[in-house]
Amino acid sequence: MRKILAMAVALASGAVLAGGSPIEARAAEKLKAAWVYIGPVGDFGWTYQHDQGRQAVEKELGDKVETTYVESVPEGPDAERVIEQLARAGNTLIFTTSFGYMEPTLKVAKRYPKVFFEHATGYKTAKNVSTYNAKFHEGRYVIGQIAAKTSKTGTIGYIASFPIPEVISGINALMLGAQSVNPDMKIKIVWVNSWFDPAKEADAAKALIDQGADVISQHTDSPAAMQAAEARGVKAFGQASDMIKFGPNAQLTSIVDNWAPYYIERTKAALDGTWTSTDTWGGMKDGEVVMAPYTNMPDDVKKMAEATQAAITAGTLHPFKGPIYDQAGKLVVKEGEVLPDKDILSMNWYVKGITDTVPGK
């Protein structure tokens, strides 16, 4: 269905955009920047936050930029057509904001060497293609500690989307954080095989609560799980946006995606003519991973969370610092070492203490 909708959107936007003559942007002219979104801007999650970043660019740079976006673009061939259309329509800076846009972005970039492309969460760059991502696992480590302090049953419930490295590393970071407080913490993981399906996310939260989890964490995009936790009287962590409104008594904190600093910096670079292909992985230090206010917890837990956040921001604490063992008990990261970024970005194994298995392994 999304496919059909996106096709219609793509056709419609193509028709509108084709009206203007394709021009090469010159430094003095308005910079046209475009965003390609996987979901609707109204998802109050991943896409919503990217769109907040786009709006921040408009606000910051005003008349110097003209931004557009296409929402609900499925990953795959449709994405390529949408990206190409945006390039043809005279956009000189294009942000593609989902992992599956990686190959389509690279393909189109080859055909439009003068257009700058920015691909979120991927790992392949080109002369005119940058990649960017945020270290959300830093936030997950903090919430793992909070969960271990807060939980009475000793069981964390985790609603996961798809078994890709970003999600797996999030689960591991949370577990390592939890184990740093209580080595016996348990985790129950439910995969909903979707980024956005509110009813299913709520069902998953209820199932986890029924099975004894009393702190719920999610790596899906809607506030449904937060609401379910609020209704059942347990605690939860928000995702992507501050979800306190949906869980005034349930939310401990949220890991908020803040793309605005990066988007503004890159758009300025494109305007100044200083844009070069980069590979950026910002975290708490860069203001990309922001923790919503710590709420519904005792002061000592709040102090601990703030201290951990400060240590990660200062670079003195790394979520994946050794010793880290895998499920089989094999030492993966030695004492005094940290897991290299590339290993975090390709993570497909669970740390010791998780009794589940990685789906498909």
Place this chain on the structure above:
Amino acid sequence: MLDTAMLDATILGAVLASIVAAATTLLLASLGELVAERAGTLNLGVEGMMIVGAAVGYATAYSSGSLLLGTLAAVLAGAMLSLVFAVLAIWLATNQVASGLATTILGLGLAGLIGSSFVGTRVDAAPALAIPGLTDLPVIGPALFGQDAFVYASILLLIAVTWGLARTRAGLVLRAVGENHAAAHALGHPVRRIRTLAVMFGGACAGLAGAHLSLAYTPFWASDMTAGRGWIALALVVFSAWRPLWLLGGAYLFGAVSILQLHVQGFGLGIPAQLLSSLPYLATIAALVVISALKRGQGAPASLGVPFVPDR
């Protein structure tokens, strides 16, 4: 490593309650579509009508503070969108499949537009309505009698549709129109008007299903929040061989398997999550195929999907 907790009666009750809630959205939407199809019109716009119902219902409830008003607005919105489809497909005799798809696309866009200023807000969920004496029963009490009004409405609607189609004159005429519109026309029945009403009933039910999502199940608004449930409702109608009671079975089976697979995952039995996620679809298809095979001769309404143009 099954927890002993699984056997706990209160938990069992909670799980059953989740199943009933999950099945209700599907039952509401598919009952309406069943009526539309029995009258001979295939409306693929269920997803669109449902999401518009969810958006309008939420917007109205949030603005007015009344869940009842929101629900009524959702029902009306679903019916209005289905009227657009009815004008195209029934009165202008356009291709029903194309018109239905257009209705869904229109609905998704319209809902996004209506809901855009409500993103990030919330309302209180529709309250559970206790039935004295019954709600306190162990296990089945909370599952069946501790639900919100949408659940009770879906059951009442099921009874009404089953009885109405089989036992009333209006139901007989509606079925006649769906089976052979030329003959019904010759007998003096207003085929297109009856079909329009049936389609609007379907739209109203889809709107109600949408309100169930945005006002009770997950009481907030987000674009695309129906996440394909309209399509599942459509499929259930076909697999139930256009019979309301089988529809009930299909919707509850689908709801049960989709909730239970989450529990199986939580127990960490090591079954691939991807397989478990596809189980509701597989189980529903398998069950309904078996039922259909056992009782033959109950196919689609003969005039389903065929536009009616009266010859004068």
